[in-house]
Amino acid sequence: MCLAVPGRVVGIEERDGTPMARVDFGGVVKDVCLAYLPEIQVGEYAIVHVGFAIQRLDEESALATLRLFERIGALDEEFGDAWERAAAEVERAPEEENR
Amino acid sequence: MKYIDEFQDPALARRLLDDIARTVTRPWAMMEVCGGQTHSIIRHGIDQLLPENIELIHGPGCPVCVTPLEVIDKALEIASRPGVVFCSFGDMLRVPGSDRDLFWIKSDGGDVRVVYSPLDALRIAQQTPGRQVVFFGVGFETTAPAIAMAVHQAKRLEVRNFSLLVSHVRVPPAIEAVMRSPDCRVQAFLAAGHVCSVMGTTEYPDLADTYKVPIVVTGFEPLDILEGIRRAARQLERGEHRVENAYPRAVRPQGNPVALSVLREVFTTTDRAWRGIGIIAGSGWRLSDAYRDYDAEHRFDVTCLVTEEPAVCRSGEVLQGLIKPHECAAFGTTCTPRTPLGATMVSSEGTCAAYYLYRRLATPRMEETASVD
Numbered sequence: 207m208c209l210a211v212p213g214r215v216v217g218i219e220e221r222d223g224t225p226m227a228r229v230d231f232g233g234v235v236k237d238v239c240l241a242y243l244p245e246i247q248v249g250e251y252a253i254v255h256v257g258f259a260i261q262r263l264d265e266e267s268a269l270a271t272l273r274l275f276e277r278i279g280a281l282d283e284e285f286g287d288a289w290e291r292a293a294a295e296v297e298r299a300p301e302e303e304n305r
Numbered sequence: 306m307k308y309i310d311e312f313q314d315p316a317l318a319r320r321l322l323d324d325i326a327r328t329v330t331r332p333w334a335m336m337e338v339c340g341g342q343t344h345s346i347i348r349h350g351i352d353q354l355l356p357e358n359i360e361l362i363h364g365p366g367c368p369v370c371v372t373p374l375e376v377i378d379k380a381l382e383i384a385s386r387p388g389v390v391f392c393s394f395g396d397m398l399r400v401p402g403s404d405r406d407l408f409w410i411k412s413d414g415g416d417v418r419v420v421y422s423p424l425d426a427l428r429i430a431q432q433t434p435g436r437q438v439v440f441f442g443v444g445f446e447t448t449a450p451a452i453a454m455a456v457h458q459a460k461r462l463e464v465r466n467f468s469l470l471v472s473h474v475r476v477p478p479a480i481e482a483v484m485r486s487p488d489c490r491v492q493a494f495l496a497a498g499h500v501c502s503v504m505g506t507t508e509y510p511d512l513a514d515t516y517k518v519p520i521v522v523t524g525f526e527p528l529d530i531l532e533g534i535r536r537a538a539r540q541l542e543r544g545e546h547r548v549e550n551a552y553p554r555a556v557r558p559q560g561n562p563v564a565l566s567v568l569r570e571v572f573t574t575t576d577r578a579w580r581g582i583g584i585i586a587g588s589g590w591r592l593s594d595a596y597r598d599y600d601a602e603h604r605f606d607v608t609c610l611v612t613e614e615p616a617v618c619r620s621g622e623v624l625q626g627l628i629k630p631h632e633c634a635a636f637g638t639t640c641t642p643r644t645p646l647g648a649t650m651v652s653s654e655g656t657c658a659a660y661y662l663y664r665r666l667a668t669p670r671m672e673e674t675a676s677v678d
Contacts, residue, residue, distance in 0.1 A: 288395020
């Protein structure tokens with residue numbers, strides 16, 4: 207949740223009177239609200255945090271950051287299944303208690 | 306140098322490190338405010354690559370970590386109520402309340418749902434008009450505009466079964482609290498880049514002036530952090546105390562004006578308790594009077610619920626940079642990411658979790674646990 211991830215805008219539409227985009231984060235595509243960055247165009251990159259584009263970013267910086275996040279597993283943490291992670295933690299906890 | 310090959314541009318990293326080494330003539334202590342930066346520093350061993358006379362002190366900038374126990378207990382209470390759909394970011398599932406967590410509530414039959422964006426929670430409210438949908442609004446200035454827009458939309462679209470449990474926090478009062486502490490050793494700050502993407506840099510010059518402390522707005526990647534450290538060290542050596550922006554590709558001085566205007570409409574500043582630290586004046590946001598109807602604390606009557614922290618957990622001292630994680634007796638023994646006592650261990654951005662994950666052999670205590678995994 208703390209992470210802001212750069213992504214590429216691949217489509218824009220209006221929903222309930224609000225500009226929304228489909229944004230590609232290195233293969234994971236999510237709905238993103240453009241209310242705070244209404245001027246962004248398809249093909250441009252933005253920093254996205256909890257489903258909101260907050261600032262433009264140049265392509266080179268965006269791709270470099272995405273590569274880094276992918277390498278350190280940050281993308282999976284941001285977009286993966288939080289329930290699975292929580293369940294894995296609970297299941298493995300008794301091992302540590304019994305150590 | 307053990308980790309430098311992992312940097313995106315090892316040659317540039319080495320140049321920055323050499324420049325830092327040439328610049329520094331005396332010991333300096335600087336604080337990175339953001340938990341994301343802490344994580345990056347520990348993962349890439351930046352603190353070990355730096356000259357010995359630069360100490361990085363890890364700051365309180367992890368929203369999951371600083372959300373007070375009292376608010377977690379309120380969340381658990383509301384999530385347990387029949388007819389409630391409780392929506393949260395995934396990070397909050399395993400944060401321990403007084404006796405359970407949101408994951409436990411879900412296992413016990415509560416309708417707890419993880420959402421990526423607060424707008425997803427609003428959509429659930431639109432789709433299930435017979436249920437009360439509550440969103441758990443935690444986070445710093447980067448997250449708050451998203452929560453603000455969700456409630457702004459709820460009001461505009463007249464969605465009445467939607468409310469927020471709000472525990473937002475602000476960075477500048479936290480910096481001020483760190484500087485006013487009698488034990489403060491911090492001589493410069495690396496300010497959180499994406500907080501400034503939203504807020505801009507206008508809140509910081511007064512702080513830099515008042516406390517004679519350099520503040521360098523810094524990004525999250527290893528090279529960004531080295532550049533922030535280089536600029537902070539240069540100011541310290543020259544006896545300067547200015548605000549510098551070392552992350553201009555994502556931070557404009559004026560921030561994001563549209564987000565700021567919605568933030569000011571929906572929220573108003575308030576005193577807020579930080580887990581392990583206590584109340585910091587003006588350090589939080591609450592819903593403004595115009596949005597009071599959307600405040601879950603009032604809607605579910607949990608305003609009076611008050612709880613106390615477990616005494617054994619020293620996360621408050623860790624959050625203020627007063628001790629390092631392994632100086633806590635519970636670190637790596639009774640407190641691990643899978644059995645966390647405090648939020649600094651449960652959150653992936655937490656300082657204790659970062660030390661546990663990347664420095665497990667750094668203390669004798671950890672050698673025993675390393676073979677278990």
